[in-house]
Amino acid sequence: MRGLFAVVLLVGIGLAGFAVHMAQSYVEKYQSALAQERQSREPAIELTEIYVASSELKYGDKLMPENVKLVKWPKDSLPNGWYSDAAILFKNENIRPRHIVRPIEVGEPILRVKITKPGEAAGLTTRLDKGMRAFAIRVDVASGVSGFLRPGDRVDVYWTGSVEGLANEDSRDFTKLIQAGVQLIAIDQKADVEGVKGNVARTVTVAVKPEQVAALAQAQNSGNLSLALVGAQDDTVAESIEVDQNKLLGIKRAEKKVVEARQEERVCTIRTRRGAEVVEIPIPCSN
Structure with a gap:
């Protein structure tokens, strides 16, 4: 009797495991189909690899290869002056390194406006x-x-x-x-x-x-x-x-009145004596 009970128990456990496996397989297939359907509806985003800072960079720091890493970036939102080629960013194996002229945070793209030209020091000229x-x-x-x-x-x-x-x-x-x-x-x-x-x-x-x-x-x-x-x-x-x-x-400025001085008219005369009387006779004035 005990043997029969053990056999029935084992068969029940097997059937339960099989049912769980089938249910799990069905759920996985459903999720996979749902994800494929969502991907087919959403437009594909084109990505481009660019260099970003892997550590914090401050003004005057040298830009070294260990300070950057390549990450995928949406092509439609690329900033101006990005780098994707190590041969351009680190010319001549970085013999003359670039310098940082503006602080760069971790994960921020390495842009042309934030670094100097190869071998150029960070200064006012940059x-x-x-x-x-x-x-x-x-x-x-x-x-x-x-x-x-x-x-x-x-x-x-x-x-x-x-x-x-x-x-x-x-x-x-x-x-x-x-x-x-x-x-x-x-x-x-x-x-x-x-x-x-x-x-x-x-x-x-x-x-x-x-x-x-x-x-x-x-x-x-x-x-x-x-x-x-x-x-x-x-x-x-x-x-x-x-x-x-x-x-x-709020003081209004008083206008100054300019008074033109009139030149007094000159009167020129000559004196003549007529007996005991002296008479002044006007004559034109000379310069």
Whole structure:
């Protein structure tokens, strides 16, 4: 009797295992068919291999092969200046390595604008676009936005000074916006965004055109320059701004009346004596 019970138990366990296997096989086939159907409905995404950073890279670091890796990137969303060829990124077996000019995070693509040319050191020359020049402006705690400036920020430059009056006008002091949206490329002697702390700078370096260099140099030597920080998301263009003491205090300037002095008419006479009487006779005046 016990033997028959054991046989029935074994047969039951076998049938249960078979049923579980069949159910699992059915579920797997169903999931596979469902995945194939979804793939057939979704458009295929074309991928391209590009180099990204495998470790954090800071300003001035050398770019070495162990700092990068190849990953697949959607072809439709490739950034400008990406690299996929090691022979181009590391020319001549990286004998003259590139340097980092902008911080790169892990997994971020290696882009042309964030590295130097082979053998070129990280410096101000790499931050200047074609036709631009670097110009240093003296600042203090008041004119330098209390040490909150960073390389890459944009500022408006204001000039404060005195101008000698023209004919029939007095000299006046006023403040005027002379350059708008100028980009900072260095604070004191540092061009690294991460390396600049919140200290008050003595000089800031801006990237400007040659004609702007002349204007800033003249303004710096003839008055005081102040900087106003522009917001990162601000794309507005500042209009012409000029404020003097009268405008600041709401005082209307009185117009000066110019009184022309009239030249008195000259009268010329000659005196003649007629007996005991002296008579003056008018005659034309000579020069």
